[in-house]
Amino acid sequence: MMSAEYPSSPRRIVVVAASDDEGRSWEQSLRDAGHDTVRCAPDAPRIASAEPALVVIDGDAPRAASLVHELRGLGPGGTLLLLLGSLDGGEAMAAVDATLVRDVDGQSFVDTVSRLLGLVPSASRTRAAKATFGGLLGVSPAMQRVYRLASQVAPTRATVLVTGESGTGKGALAKAIHDESPRARGPFVSVHCAALAETLLESELFGHEKGSFTGADRRRPGRFELAHNGTLFLDEVGEIPLATQVKLLRVLQEREFERVGGNQAVSVDVRILAATNRDLAADVKAGRFREDLFYRLNVVRIEMPPLRMRQTDLMMLATHYLELFRAENGKQVNGFSDAARERILEYPWPGNVRELENAIERAVVVCEGSLIEEEHLPIEIDRTSPIARIPGSTLAEIERYAIVATLQAAGGSTAKAAEILGVSVRTVQYRVHEYGVARARRG
Ligand SMILES: Nc1ncnc2c1ncn2[C@@H]1O[C@H](COP(=O)(O)OP(=O)(O)OP(=O)(O)O)[C@@H](O)[C@H]1O
Numbered sequence: 001m002m003s004a005e006y007p008s009s010p011r012r013i014v015v016v017a018a019s020d021d022e023g024r025s026w027e028q029s030l031r032d033a034g035h036d037t038v039r040c041a042p043d044a045p046r047i048a049s050a051e052p053a054l055v056v057i058d059g060d061a062p063r064a065a066s067l068v069h070e071l072r073g074l075g076p077g078g079t080l081l082l083l084l085g086s087l088d089g090g091e092a093m094a095a096v097d098a099t100l101v102r103d104v105d106g107q108s109f110v111d112t113v114s115r116l117l118g119l120v121p122s123a124s125r126t127r128a129a130k131a132t133f134g135g136l137l138g139v140s141p142a143m144q145r146v147y148r149l150a151s152q153v154a155p156t157r158a159t160v161l162v163t164g165e166s167g168t169g170k171g172a173l174a175k176a177i178h179d180e181s182p183r184a185r186g187p188f189v190s191v192h193c194a195a196l197a198e199t200l201l202e203s204e205l206f207g208h209e210k211g212s213f214t215g216a217d218r219r220r221p222g223r224f225e226l227a228h229n230g231t232l233f234l235d236e237v238g239e240i241p242l243a244t245q246v247k248l249l250r251v252l253q254e255r256e257f258e259r260v261g262g263n264q265a266v267s268v269d270v271r272i273l274a275a276t277n278r279d280l281a282a283d284v285k286a287g288r289f290r291e292d293l294f295y296r297l298n299v300v301r302i303e304m305p306p307l308r309m310r311q312t313d314l315m316m317l318a319t320h321y322l323e324l325f326r327a328e329n330g331k332q333v334n335g336f337s338d339a340a341r342e343r344i345l346e347y348p349w350p351g352n353v354r355e356l357e358n359a360i361e362r363a364v365v366v367c368e369g370s371l372i373e374e375e376h377l378p379i380e381i382d383r384t385s386p387i388a389r390i391p392g393s394t395l396a397e398i399e400r401y402a403i404v405a406t407l408q409a410a411g412g413s414t415a416k417a418a419e420i421l422g423v424s425v426r427t428v429q430y431r432v433h434e435y436g437v438a439r440a441r442r443g
C-alpha cells in the first residue's frame with residue numbers, strides 16, 4: 001500500500017526531478033537541512049498519497065505541466081507547489097504557489113523551500129486558524145486557503161502577488177495584508193499601474209527632481225518614497241511597460257532608485273504587494289513581461305477565488321451589503337424573498353464580489369417593501385451549462401457542474417452520484433464541501 005510506504009507527516013517534501021541524478025542531489029540537500037524528503041515519479045495520485053506539505057517539481061520533468069494541474073485538482077488545498085525553472089505552459093506556471101529560476105545555487109533552493117514550509121500551518125495551527133483575515137468576509141474553503149496563506153505572509157516582508165478575476169477582492173486582500181502586518185501603522189500606498197502613461201508612471205513611482213521636464217517646477221516625491229516604512233501596492237502590475245519594468249526590477253533588488261531627472265540614489269524600506277488579473281506567466285512567454293521581474297513578484301502568490309466557487313459565502317456577503325446599503329439609504333428592507341435568494345445562489349457572478357455589491361445596492365434602492373424580490377435584482381441567469389461553453393470554462397467549473405447535475409439527478413444521494421460519476425463517495429463529499437455546492441436546491 002502506498003500509504004504504508006509513506007506514513008503521514010505534516011511537513012513532508014516530495015521532489016519530482018527530471019533525472020535521477022538531479023533528484024538524488026536535491027533530496028540530499030533537503031535532507032541535510034533536516035527536511036523529511038522523498039523522491040517520487042511524476043504520478044499525481046502517488047504524490048498525493050505521500051501527503052506532502054510541499055511538492056517541488058522540475059519544469060523539465062516529464063508531464064510537469066499536467067502534473068501541476070492534477071495536483072491542484074486533487075487537493076487538499078494545503079499542499080504548496082514549488083516549480084523549478086520555467087515551464088512550457090504558462091497556465092501551469094500560474095497554478096503553482098512559487099517559482100524559482102533553474103540555475104539557483106543549492107543554498108537559495110533550500111532557503112526557498114524552508115520559507116515556503118514556514119507558510120504551511122502545522123495541523124494544530126490549522127485547527128486554530130482564524131475564520132477570516134483582516135476584516136474580509138467569507139468562510140468558504142476557497143477563502144480559508146487564502147486566509148491561511150495571507151496570515152502566514154502578513155508578518156514577513158515577502159513580496160506577494162495577488163491574482164484573480166476582476167472584482168474578486170485583490171485590492172481588499174492587499175489592504176488586509178498590510179493591516180495585519182507590522183507595518184500597519186506605516187503608509188499603505190497604492191499605484192494603479194494601468195491608469196498612467198509610461199513617463200507619468202515613472203515619475204509617479206520614483207518622483208522627479210525640479211526641472212526634470214516641462215512643468216516639473218519643484219521636486220516631487222514618488223510613491224516609493226511615500227510608502228517608506230509601509231507597503232506599496234502595485235495594482236494591475238501586468239500593465240507596466242517593459243522600460244519601466246527594468247527600473248522596477250532594480251528597486252526590488254537594491255531597494256534603491258533615482259528620481260526622474262536626478263542622479264542621487266534614494267533608498268527606501270518598502271514592502272511590495274502586487275495584483276493582476278492577467279496571466280503573467282503567459283505574458284512572460286509572449287515577451288510582454290520580464291521573466292526576472294515575474295520571479296521577483298511571484299515570491300508568494302495568492303489566488304483570489306471567483307465568487308462562483310464561494311457558494312457558501314454568497315448569502316453572507318449579500319446580507320452584509322443589504323445592511324450596509326439599507327443604512328446608507330435609510331430603507332426598511334430586512335431580507336431576501338426565497339426566489340431572490342435562489343436567484344443569488346444560482347447566478348454565476350462573473351463580476352464577482354463587486355458585481356454582487358452593485359446588484360444589492362441597486363436592489364435596496366429600488367425595493368419598496370420589506371423584502372428584496374427577484375425582480376429587484378439586476379441579474380440575468382444564463383442557464384446554459386458549462387458543457388455548452390467548452391472551451392470557455394475551467395475544468396473546475398465543468399467538474400462542479402457535473403457534480404451538481406449528477407447530485408440533482410440522484411435526488412441528493414452522494415452515494416448514487418458517486419456511482420454514476422465513477423468516483424469515490426469521499427471525492428463527491430470533498431468536492432461538495434470544497435465548492436460549497438448547495439445541497440438542497442429547489443428545482
Ligand atoms: N472578502 C471580502 N469581504 C468583503 N468585501 C470584499 C471582499 N472581497 C471583495 N470585497 C469588496 O468587493 C469590491 C471589489 O473588491 P476589489 O476592488 O478588491 O477587487 P479587485 O479584485 O481588486 O478588482 P479589480 O480586478 O477590478 O481591480 C470592493 O468593494 C471590496 O471591498
Ligand SMILES: [Mg+2]
Nearest residue numbers: 170171235275
Ligand atoms: Mg483592484
